[in-house]
Amino acid sequence: MTDLKGGMIPRDWRHQPPAFTPDYKSSRLRSPKLPKLSMPSTPSEDSGPVFTREILGPLDDDLTLNHAAPGEMAIGPRIIVHGQVKDEMGRGVPGALLEIWQANAGGRYRHKNDGYLAPLDPNFGGCGRAITDDEGGYRFHTVLPGPYPWPNGANDWRPAHIHFSVFGQSFAQRLVTQMYFEGDPLIWRCPIVATIPDRAAIERLIAPLDMAATVPFDARAYRFDLLLRGRHASPFENRPEGL
Numbered sequence: 001m002t003d004l005k006g007g008m009i010p011r012d013w014r015h016q017p018p019a020f021t022p023d024y025k026s027s028r029l030r031s032p033k034l035p036k037l038s039m040p041s042t043p044s045e046d047s048g049p050v051f052t053r054e055i056l057g058p059l060d061d062d063l064t065l066n067h068a069a070p071g072e073m074a075i076g077p078r079i080i081v082h083g084q085v086k087d088e089m090g091r092g093v094p095g096a097l098l099e100i101w102q103a104n105a106g107g108r109y110r111h112k113n114d115g116y117l118a119p120l121d122p123n124f125g126g127c128g129r130a131i132t133d134d135e136g137g138y139r140f141h142t143v144l145p146g147p148y149p150w151p152n153g154a155n156d157w158r159p160a161h162i163h164f165s166v167f168g169q170s171f172a173q174r175l176v177t178q179m180y181f182e183g184d185p186l187i188w189r190c191p192i193v194a195t196i197p198d199r200a201a202i203e204r205l206i207a208p209l210d211m212a213a214t215v216p217f218d219a220r221a222y223r224f225d226l227l228l229r230g231r232h233a234s235p236f237e238n239r240p241e242g243l
Contacts, residue, residue, distance in 0.1 A: 088229040091136075098130050102145040107160075109126060159189075161178045179207050
């Protein structure tokens with residue numbers, strides 16, 4: 001998990017979104033005004049926390065059912081999101097905790113501050129979690145989230161996306177990012193996506209359709225691999241809470 005000199009391999013900030021991007025209006029007020037400080041990691045950052053499957057409920061990784069009433073399920077196109085969490089050397093990271101949250105099929109979050117007119121789905125809570133297996137693999141069942149408008153410009157829309165929070169094998173492997181869906185034309189119109197300066201980095205956030213993992217007559221599948229740290233690390237998201 002470390003480079004040859006010890007410690008975590010640093011992120012290459014040329015591939016990460018800058019904190020201040022004027023076209024993304026929220027960054028004007030909340031971005032840091034002083035330069036970044038770079039300091040070596042400490043033992044507490046290079047170790048822990050440790051997660052076990054005992055913290056998971058039986059339906060934590062199934063968003064179609066984990067908030068549904070008995071005999072009911074979430075409304076919307078059923079999908080599987082799966083992939084592998086890797087370290088900076090390309091090795092699978094076992095025991096990583098993934099937490100996801102998303103809008104429902106209509107593009108609305110179950111959040112008190114979401115004022116979009118789309119209806120709430122009473123059988124969809126919009127969040128789930130899983131722990132990676134021995135090879136770093138994970139799998140979620142959910143519904144395809146809908147796009148939604150947001151008050152950045154006169155007619156800005158967020159593409160369909162799922163938020164990911166990842167705790168690897170140390171605090172230095174913390175990652176918060178977003179996953180987009182192959183073929184969505186709104187990806188390249190989104191001011192948040194446009195904060196990422198490297199097109200190749202953006203493309204690493206777009207999950208391709210994975211027909212090999214699709215369940216016939218049930219659910220399409222999308223593959224989304226996550227890389228913690230290093231030059232090609234998955235980009236951190238640059239957003240206000242809830243968007």
